[in-house]
Amino acid sequence: MTQRPKSTCETVGEPVRFDERDTVFARERLVPGSPEERAYHRLHPELAEIDRRLAAFIEAVDRPGEAGAQVDAALYQAAFGPIAGLALPDVVDGEVAPEQVEADPARMAARIKALARRLGADDVRIGPLNPAWVYSHRGTPPFFDDYRPNPPYFSGIPQGYRGLKWSDPIEVPHRYGIAMAFRQDRDLLCTGGTPYSDFEVGRVYGLSALVAVQVASYIRALGWPARAHHLRNYGVLVVPVAVDAGLGELGRCGYLIHPRLGANLRLACVTTDLPLALDPPVDLGVQGFCEKCLKCATNCPSGAIPKGDKTVVRGVRKWQIDPVKCLLYWGHLGSACTICQVVCPWSKPPTLFHRLVAQLATHVPASRRFLVWADGRVYGARFRPSSAPEL
Ligand code: SF4
Ligand code: SF4
Numbered sequence: 001m002t003q004r005p006k007s008t009c010e011t012v013g014e015p016v017r018f019d020e021r022d023t024v025f026a027r028e029r030l031v032p033g034s035p036e037e038r039a040y041h042r043l044h045p046e047l048a049e050i051d052r053r054l055a056a057f058i059e060a061v062d063r064p065g066e067a068g069a070q071v072d073a074a075l076y077q078a079a080f081g082p083i084a085g086l087a088l089p090d091v092v093d094g095e096v097a098p099e100q101v102e103a104d105p106a107r108m109a110a111r112i113k114a115l116a117r118r119l120g121a122d123d124v125r126i127g128p129l130n131p132a133w134v135y136s137h138r139g140t141p142p143f144f145d146d147y148r149p150n151p152p153y154f155s156g157i158p159q160g161y162r163g164l165k166w167s168d169p170i171e172v173p174h175r176y177g178i179a180m181a182f183r184q185d186r187d188l189l190c191t192g193g194t195p196y197s198d199f200e201v202g203r204v205y206g207l208s209a210l211v212a213v214q215v216a217s218y219i220r221a222l223g224w225p226a227r228a229h230h231l232r233n234y235g236v237l238v239v240p241v242a243v244d245a246g247l248g249e250l251g252r253c254g255y256l257i258h259p260r261l262g263a264n265l266r267l268a269c270v271t272t273d274l275p276l277a278l279d280p281p282v283d284l285g286v287q288g289f290c291e292k293c294l295k296c297a298t299n300c301p302s303g304a305i306p307k308g309d310k311t312v313v314r315g316v317r318k319w320q321i322d323p324v325k326c327l328l329y330w331g332h333l334g335s336a337c338t339i340c341q342v343v344c345p346w347s348k349p350p351t352l353f354h355r356l357v358a359q360l361a362t363h364v365p366a367s368r369r370f371l372v373w374a375d376g377r378v379y380g381a382r383f384r385p386s387s388a389p390e391l
Contacts, residue, residue: 007281009243009250015132015315018237020139021167024323028054029140036166050324056331072195072334075391079202086209087232089163092216100223106277112178115218119211121180122261125279127245129177129271132315133237138164140233172227172235174271176278178215179242181258181265182208186342186349189264192385193330193337199391201266201336205231208268216270224274231268238267240316246279249286253296253305253340254321257286259358262347263296263340285362286346290319293372296340299383302329305340339383345375 020026021040030037030051041048085091103111113124164170188200209230219226229236239256243249247267248258255263259282297305304325313320330336341347346361348354360367 004278005280005283007244008283008287009240009281010317011132011315012312012317013315015130017132017134017136018314019137020135020170020234021137023139024054024327026139027051028327030055039167054324054327054331075195075199076202079199079206083202083206083209083230083232086213086228086230089233091213092228092230092233093226094217094220096220096225097223105275108274109277112215112219112274112276116178116180116211116215119214120182120207121211122183122265123181123247123258124178125242125245125247126176126178126276127241127278127281129172129174129236129241130244131172133177133240133244134172135170135235135237138166138168138170140166170235172271174225174227174273176272176274176276177236177241177245178270178272178276179238179245179247180208180211180215180268180270181242181247181256181261182211182268183261184264184266184338184341186264186347187386187389189338189342190386191388192339192342192383193333193335194385194388195335196388196391197338198335201338204266208266212268212270216272219270219272219274222274224272226270226272226274229269229271231266236269236271238269241269241271242267244281246282248282249284250318251286251296251344251346252290252294252319253300253344254319255341255344257284257344257346259284259346259362260350260355263344264342264347283362284358285365285368288365289345289361289368289372292369293345293375295343295345295372295375295381298381299339299343300326301337301339302326304329343383345372345379348379 027047028051030040032052032055041051109126116124182204184204185200188196191197209232212228212230216226216228227235229238239250242256248256251257251263253263256265256267257263258265294307297307302325304322306319306321310317310319326337346358357371361371
């Protein structure tokens with residue numbers, strides 16, 4: 001039996017499962033004075049002040065009041081709002097058909113990939129699910145718990161809700177992860193931290209959530225357990241799942257770098273026990289490339305991306321971005337900033353020329369320093385926002 005190639009996600013000892021309550025996206029939604037907020041800050045008093053600043057950002061997003069802001073808020077609502085409906089526990093997961101369809105794992109993998117692509121995914125890979133990538137505890141109360149009644153959130157726990165609540169342990173017992181990548185429109189992203197780039201991020205998150213839910217639903221109808229993981233209901237960390245499945249590599253900027261899409265993508269995944277042929281992880285040369293290229297770090301307006309070496313975080317050696325700095329900058333903008341995703345040299349349109357350059361970067365390590373320099377000369381070393389489209 002041939003040995004599976006090593007993942008570029010370098011572990012040091014036993015990785016420690018990440019608690020979703022510790023993510024900035026969970027912390028920004030802690031309502032001051034709520035039982036969750038008090039419980040969390042009893043354990044982490046050192047984070048109370050910074051979390052209040054993060055919560056102030058979400059308050060501002062929820063309550064746009066200035067002239068013109070309603071139009072921007074409508075765009076946000078159109079893209080992000082309905083995704084919450086795809087987060088309910090019986091939508092991401094559910095009943096499994098009593099009769100099990102048996103099929104050759106290779107044939108079934110091909111079928112699943114074809115289905116996901118037909119539904120809208122740009123690339124699909126399948127890998128083993130490392131239990132270390134399963135979140136340890138639920139950290140996102142707002143979509144189901146008693147929360148401020150503004151859209152796009154539910155105003156309370158939906159009737160009959162039986163899913164996990166804040167601080168409940170998360171278990172995902174599946175053996176495989178189906179990782180899917182979805183391309184973002186480069187023109188909209190290049191407006192850089194505007195309601196238009198925000199809209200595109202939400203649009204692609206919405207598509208990825210729907211496709212993940214559809215693929216999981218398909219597998220359950222075949223008689224096998226399956227759970228979708230997407231923006232509004234993650235049980236796993238999708239980036240390392242995608243790395244293990246061979247969809248790309250983790251870059252300095254904290255995003256997955258895909259061989260054709262670069263960092264200009266969003267991810268979703270499905271975990272399952274359906275027997276599937278697995279894809280090998282890939283080594284595109286991104287680790288070596290990022291050592292020479294600091295373009296995301298030098299362009300990051302908040303200084304969130306490290307310019308130095310990798311560090312070991314919960315048992316994984318990687319470049320660790322500072323998510324608080326990043327999110328506070330989003331708060332300052334009033335939109336998600338997408339600069340690191342678009343400046344990355346790997347995020348070029350997939351023309352024949354750019355595909356050849358990517359091949360060179362992968363297979364000729366000695367070319368990487370020159371390619372970094374050439375990217376700066378041809379496309380500019382600094383991010384320049386493009387004008388906003390009619391939307
Ligand atoms: S999204 Fe913007 S602020 Fe955040 S890490 Fe990327 S470039 Fe920096
Ligand atoms: S911009 Fe450069 S350093 Fe940053 S992720 Fe892309 S290749 Fe790596």
